[in-house]
Amino acid sequence: MKKHYLAIAVLALALGMTACSSKKAEETTAAQTTEAETTTAAETTTAAAASESDQDEDYFYGYVKELTDQIVTVEDDEGKQVKFTYADAEFSDDRKLGVGDEVEVTFYGELSDGENKAVFIDIVTSAAEEAEEAAAEEEDPVTNGTIEKVDGKTMTVKTEDGTYTFDTSIAQQVTKGGIKAGVEAEITYYGDPEDEEEPAMATRIVTEDASDSADADIYMLTGKVLQVNSNTVVLETSDAEKSIFTFVGEDGMFDSLKEGDTATVSYEGTLTGRTITATGLQ
Structure with missing residues (x-):
């Protein structure tokens, strides 16, 4: 009977050792697989980087014709259009890419008829900024400040940028309480406010008490x-x-x-x- 128990104990120990060996083997295999996958991914990334670096760097200049979240279509002066993916591209500044922008795209290798990978995009001119500047040029400048003095056909105004004198001889006056010292006003003008010899010409003066009136919009x-x-x-x-x-x-x-x-x-x-x-x- 004791021999029988001993045999059972030996068998149990053997089974335990087998299970333990099997578990360790599985853990080793899994670790080796993970390490192999990591090595393969790293090798792939390194190979891709090496492949890019082996290719010649080139540039494509033109204007943004179409734009999506991932692809920009650039057209050069001869009408040639090239598509670039730009998700991983670096930009020359923080301006947002837009249709009409003048750009120079850096890429590796030769251009294909499909999608090419942009590595750097230099926004030479921004269409949005040019439109804003053009719109600003279509309206006379405006400043806000406190009227300090009114003397005949001139008016001195203190603004955030400094104190300036304006010629008011042709200015449209939109006011309820009058153009006088101590009053806040919006002045539309042309000329250079910093020119002391020839004051800027005020074309419109709207005092704060009349800013909500109908005439303030005319x-x-x-x-x-x-x-x-x-x-x-x-x-x-x-x-x-x-x-x-x-x-x-x-x-x-x-x-x-x-x-x-x-x-x-x-x-x-x-x-x-x-x-x-x-x-x-x-």
Whole structure:
């Protein structure tokens, strides 16, 4: 009977050792597999990097024609279009890529008819920024500040950028309490506010108490009619330079005017353009 128990104990020990060996073998195999996979992935990445570095670096210049989340289509001056994936590309600055941008794309190897991988994109000019600048040029500059002094046809205003004097001889005045010292105002102008010899010309002054009025949304200029026809009028203003402004509107807009009349024309855009778009006759 003791021999029988001993045999059973030996058999149990043998089975335990077999199971333990099997488990260790499985763990070793799994570890070797993981290590092999990691090594293979690393080798693949290294091989890809080496493959890229072995190829010549090249550039493609043009303008962004189409844009998706992953692919940009660039067209050169001759009309050739090339697609680039740019998810991993570096950019020259923080500006967002957009349709119409002027770009130079760096890539490796030769261009294919399919998708090419961009490694660097230099945004030479931004279409969005150019549009913003063009829009800004179509309107006269505006500043806000506190009126410090009103002296005849000049006004001194303290702004965040400094204290400036404006010529107010032709300025449209939108106010309830008047243009006077201590009042907050918005001044539309043209010229250089920092020019002390020739003050910038204020074309519109809107005081804070009238900023919500209907007139605050209208731009107007008053002057003497020098020339007029059905859709065009030339006004001479009362400033020292006797400035002349040409307005163009719809046919028949100025039929009621004649030379020598004093007229007030509402307009949009900038007063510094060759012609100004007239929106009405006041």
